[in-house]
Amino acid sequence: MISFNNVHKAYGDHEVLKGINAEVGKGQVVCLIGPSGSGKSTLLRCVNGLEEYQKGDILIDNDRVNAEAKSIHALRTRVSMVFQRFNLFPHMTALENVMEGPVHVLKESKADARKHAEELLTRVGLSEKMDFYPSALSGGQQQRVAIARALAMKPEAILFDEPTSALDPEMVGEVLQVMRSLAEEHMTMIVVTHEIQFAREVADSVLFLDGGKIVEQGQAREVLTNPQHERTQDFLRRVTHPV
Amino acid sequence: MNDFLTRSAEYLPLLLNGLWLTVAVTVLSLVLATALGLLWALLRTSGVPWLSGPTRVFVELVRGIPILVVLFYIYFVMPELGVDLTAFQAGVIGLALTYSCYIGETFRAGIEAVDKGQIEAAKSIGMKRPMMMRRIVLPQAFKIVMPPYANNSVMLLKDSSQVSVISVAELTMQGKMLASSTFDNMTVFTLVALLYLCLTIPLNLGMGRIEKMLRRSR
Numbered sequence: 001m002i003s004f005n006n007v008h009k010a011y012g013d014h015e016v017l018k019g020i021n022a023e024v025g026k027g028q029v030v031c032l033i034g035p036s037g038s039g040k041s042t043l044l045r046c047v048n049g050l051e052e053y054q055k056g057d058i059l060i061d062n063d064r065v066n067a068e069a070k071s072i073h074a075l076r077t078r079v080s081m082v083f084q085r086f087n088l089f090p091h092m093t094a095l096e097n098v099m100e101g102p103v104h105v106l107k108e109s110k111a112d113a114r115k116h117a118e119e120l121l122t123r124v125g126l127s128e129k130m131d132f133y134p135s136a137l138s139g140g141q142q143q144r145v146a147i148a149r150a151l152a153m154k155p156e157a158i159l160f161d162e163p164t165s166a167l168d169p170e171m172v173g174e175v176l177q178v179m180r181s182l183a184e185e186h187m188t189m190i191v192v193t194h195e196i197q198f199a200r201e202v203a204d205s206v207l208f209l210d211g212g213k214i215v216e217q218g219q220a221r222e223v224l225t226n227p228q229h230e231r232t233q234d235f236l237r238r239v240t241h242p243v
Numbered sequence: 244m245n246d247f248l249t250r251s252a253e254y255l256p257l258l259l260n261g262l263w264l265t266v267a268v269t270v271l272s273l274v275l276a277t278a279l280g281l282l283w284a285l286l287r288t289s290g291v292p293w294l295s296g297p298t299r300v301f302v303e304l305v306r307g308i309p310i311l312v313v314l315f316y317i318y319f320v321m322p323e324l325g326v327d328l329t330a331f332q333a334g335v336i337g338l339a340l341t342y343s344c345y346i347g348e349t350f351r352a353g354i355e356a357v358d359k360g361q362i363e364a365a366k367s368i369g370m371k372r373p374m375m376m377r378r379i380v381l382p383q384a385f386k387i388v389m390p391p392y393a394n395n396s397v398m399l400l401k402d403s404s405q406v407s408v409i410s411v412a413e414l415t416m417q418g419k420m421l422a423s424s425t426f427d428n429m430t431v432f433t434l435v436a437l438l439y440l441c442l443t444i445p446l447n448l449g450m451g452r453i454e455k456m457l458r459r460s461r
């Protein structure tokens with residue numbers, strides 16, 4: 001449902017993506033791994049038009065993503081995003097954060113949106129915290145609100161950019177648990193992560209990105225337990241046995 | 244002391260007339276300056292070069308001209324261009340124009356100080372720019388901007404005394420006239436100063452209160 005065809009992107013003359021080809025099927029979970037600066041975030045942000053790309057195509061169900069086009073707003077409602085630093089709206093409660101898009105962008109009725117938002121917050125384990133402002137929530141709780149906010153748009157896919165990297169270790173699990181349950185319900189997801197264990201257990205396929213190119217891609221278990229490429233082996237050794 | 248009080252009682256009605264006009268000039272100018280300031284800030288941060296460029300030039304020009312000159316310009320030059328204004332109107336417009344540029348700059352700084360992640364989050368749920376500004380960016384910018392805005396308001400109140408140069412009979416002007424007819428400079432200007440404090444001190448306290456409330460609501 002999301003396909004990358006020879007995607008190129010540069011900041012000025014600094015080439016960041018050098019011809020990305022990949023395919024994310026409906027209901028698939030794809031983990032994007034790779035060293036810092038390899039272009040993972042950039043690739044992800046190109047999918048919902050937070051960045052432009054210069055060459056090639058990113059297609060969402062045959063609609064080309066074009067950050068400059070009017071259609072980008074409608075497209076963004078179909079592909080939600082969860083950020084490393086949560087980016088909850090600080091002047092709204094958890095519930096209001098989740099209701100914001102449905103009420104104001106999708107023009108759902110307040111009552112429907114509230115009901116759905118309450119269900120979603122309950123689902124991510126925050127039924128007690130609905131009326132709390134983000135500043136009164138832990139990192140893990142904020143990220144779960146952010147996931148509920150993404151889900152509230154009833155998206156066809158969700159993009160995660162290192163959703164657990166800004167969390168204290170003891171909170172990583174609760175967020176991964178929510179993502180795992182989404183995977184089980186066959187939500188289409190692209191996840192940038194350093195959680196190799198999570199990728200191994202949850203992802204259908206893994207893309208290893210290095211220097212703006214996909215060096216290796218394939219079934220998660222294959223790539224992560226038996227990497228073919230030397231750079232993948234190197235990278236995995238470093239993230240699983242940090243010195 | 245007794246003397247001071249009896250003379251004060253004598254002067255006060257005239258000075259209160261001036262005070263009333265000072266309040267009127269200040270409130271009207273502040274409302275106008277705030278609306279215009281917001282407009283300048285939105286244009287400057289619009290990301291559209293032919294909107295932000297001219298706005299920037301205009302704001303820089305006005306900020307570079309003393310307020311007295313702006314007032315003279317509006318009161319004496321505009322009629323030559325066929326726009327007749329009363330002293331009161333000219334005073335309000337001059338103050339509002341000048342302060343819209345100061346206030347606009349603080350608003351712009353506030354808008355730019357809102358975390359970029361907020362803009363990305365708003366975009367990622369499909370918001371278009373106007374809605375994003377209204378629902379996400381401006382509410383956060385206002386909190387950031389409140390202290391300098393309060394400061395601007397008090398400055399505006401004090402600078403409203405400048406419109407006396409184009410013969411608006413506000414507090415300072417009334418004081419000057421009264422002093423020159425009674426030669427009682429001491430009493431008159433003490434009263435004028437006290438009356439200004441009666442406005443600035445509550446204004447400062449009120450703004451401080453609002454700031455505190457905003458800070459708590461985060």
Ligand SMILES: Nc1ncnc2c1ncn2[C@@H]1O[C@H](COP(=O)(O)OP(=O)(O)OP(=O)(O)O)[C@@H](O)[C@H]1O
Nearest residue numbers: 011014016034035036037038039040041042043162
């Ligand atoms: N706005 C920008 N302007 C210029 N260069 C940028 C910009 N954003 C990213 N880059 C560059 O693009 C390259 C890829 O960045 P990107 O953030 O996609 O990497 P990443 O794989 O997500 O890394 P990390 O694991 O550290 O998040 C880096 O070299 C970075 O310096």
Ligand SMILES: [Mg+2]
Nearest residue numbers: 040041042162
């Ligand atoms: Mg990144």
